[in-house]
Amino acid sequence: MGTRYSIRDLADEFDVTTRTLRFYEEKGLLSPKRDNQVRNYSNADRTRLRLILRGKRLGLTLEESSNIILMYDPVNQNTNQLLALIEKIQEKRNQLIEQQKDLELMLQDLDDAEQRCRESLKFTDKR
Amino acid sequence: MGTRYSIRDLADEFDVTTRTLRFYEEKGLLSPKRDNQVRNYSNADRTRLRLILRGKRLGLTLEESSNIILMYDPVNQNTNQLLALIEKIQEKRNQLIEQQKDLELMLQDLDDAEQRCRESLKFTDKR
DNA sequence: AATTACGTTTACGTTAACGTCAAGCTGATG
DNA sequence: CATCAGCTTGACGTTAACGTAAACGTAATT
Numbered sequence: 001m002g003t004r005y006s007i008r009d010l011a012d013e014f015d016v017t018t019r020t021l022r023f024y025e026e027k028g029l030l031s032p033k034r035d036n037q038v039r040n041y042s043n044a045d046r047t048r049l050r051l052i053l054r055g056k057r058l059g060l061t062l063e064e065s066s067n068i069i070l071m072y073d074p075v076n077q078n079t080n081q082l083l084a085l086i087e088k089i090q091e092k093r094n095q096l097i098e099q100q101k102d103l104e105l106m107l108q109d110l111d112d113a114e115q116r117c118r119e120s121l122k123f124t125d126k127r
Numbered sequence: 128m129g130t131r132y133s134i135r136d137l138a139d140e141f142d143v144t145t146r147t148l149r150f151y152e153e154k155g156l157l158s159p160k161r162d163n164q165v166r167n168y169s170n171a172d173r174t175r176l177r178l179i180l181r182g183k184r185l186g187l188t189l190e191e192s193s194n195i196i197l198m199y200d201p202v203n204q205n206t207n208q209l210l211a212l213i214e215k216i217q218e219k220r221n222q223l224i225e226q227q228k229d230l231e232l233m234l235q236d237l238d239d240a241e242q243r244c245r246e247s248l249k250f251t252d253k254r
Numbered sequence: 255a256a257t258t259a260c261g262t263t264t265a266c267g268t269t270a271a272c273g274t275c276a277a278g279c280t281g282a283t284g
Numbered sequence: 285c286a287t288c289a290g291c292t293t294g295a296c297g298t299t300a301a302c303g304t305a306a307a308c309g310t311a312a313t314t
Contacts, residue, residue, distance in 0.1 A: 007261075018261085023302060037309085038261060051236075054229050059186020061300070072236065074244045079251050082244050089241045096234055102181050103230065107223055109178075109199065114216045117201045117209050124206050134291075145291085150272060164279085165291060188270075 005041040007032075013046075014053055024052065029066050058099070068092060132168040134159075140173075141180060151179065156193050185226070195219060 011018045024030045025039075029052055032041040041049075048069060055065030071089050074082060134145045148166075151157045156179055159168040168176075175196060182192030198216050201209060 017303080019302065019304085022262090027301090037263095054233060057186070057226060057229050058233065059184070063300090068233075068237075071240045072243075074240070074247045077247065077251075079248065082248050082251065086241055086244050089237050089244065093234060093237045096230055096237070099184060100227070100230055102184050103223055103227055106181060106185065106195075107220060110195075110216050110220045110223070113198045113201070114213055116199075117213050117216065120201045120204065121206065121209050124204075124209065144273080146272065146274085149293090154271090164293095190270090 001043075003043055005046060007039045007041070010041055010046060010049060014049060016053070021049075024049070024062070027062055027066070029062060029069075058096075128170075130170055132173060134166045134168070137168055137173060137176060141176060143180070148176075151176070151189070154189055154193075156189060156196075185223075 005013075007018045007021050010016075011021060021030065021039075025032065030041075030045055030048060032039045032045050034040065051069055051072075052062065052065045055068065056062075060068070067088075071085060071092075074085055077085065132140075134148050137143075138145045138148060148157065152159065152166075157168075157172055157175060159166045159172050161167065178196055178199075179189065179192045182189075182195065187195070194215075198212060198219070201212055204212065
């Protein structure tokens with residue numbers, strides 16, 4: 001434990017550029033320690049990066065990912081804030097469930113498309 | 128059948144601006160008939176729009192959506208093209224399945240986050 | 255000591271996906 | 285007939301998410 005990563009370590013591991021990591025930091029999505037001005041990432045930073053990139057793959061903006069990450073750690077909040085947070089979480093979950101439906105529809109469409117392709121192949125072969 | 132739509136009909140139905148529809152046309156994603164210079168959309172156009180917007184919700188670029196839509200109609204292709212198309216379809220499906228996994232992970236994370244929220248609420252109530 | 259390899263900040267450039275005018279045409283309506 | 289709503293085609297503006305290049309510091313290697 002206590003593993004630490006350079007900017008290059010993370011860039012290589014997650015296949016992003018160092019520019020991207022600096023940009024995420026500029027936007028407040030990451031805030032690695034500095035060793036004499038040099039960025040030094042913790043496992044927590046690494047996890048946040050994973051979440052950001054997962055969000056990206058799902059089509060979220062960086063701001064959305066940022067907001068979601070904030071939901072993960074409900075420390076030091078009063079009751080009203082916690083209730084508001086639960087609202088937001090449920091809303092985001094509903095959005096994701098809608099997205100799940102879209103995704104299955106597209107998978108179904110692709111299956112149909114492949115079937116039609118194979119049908120076309122049959123005729124193409126016959127001649 | 129044979130229903131036709133004005134640019135406003137579609138814009139209102141799908142909650143996009145007319146600018147968006149013209150932009151999609153400019154990019155070759157839609158090509159409605161013209162009645163005396165005025166755009167006149169068919170059910171096929173409407174379906175394509177639905178597919179484009181579904182792609183957007185899944186985080187696809189317009190070009191990706193465009194490519195996928197091309198896969199849906201394998202008319203007039205030779206054997207090699209059909210085989211290549213099947214390859215593409217399977218590749219896209221694999222990507223979507225990866226995305227499905229990301230999505231379930233995020234749903235799981237959100238559930239966990241909500242649980243932690245409710246835990247915090249308990250303590251907040253106790254005092 | 256000079257080169258190489260990596261890091262830093264600063265700043266301007268780029269692309270996708272539209273938004274936002276401007277200027278004009280067209281058909282219906284008071 | 286005037287005017288108004290709704291369509292058209294440019295054309296320039298905007299934002300997110302980086303890319304790219306300049307100019308510099310530093311540590312290790314030759």
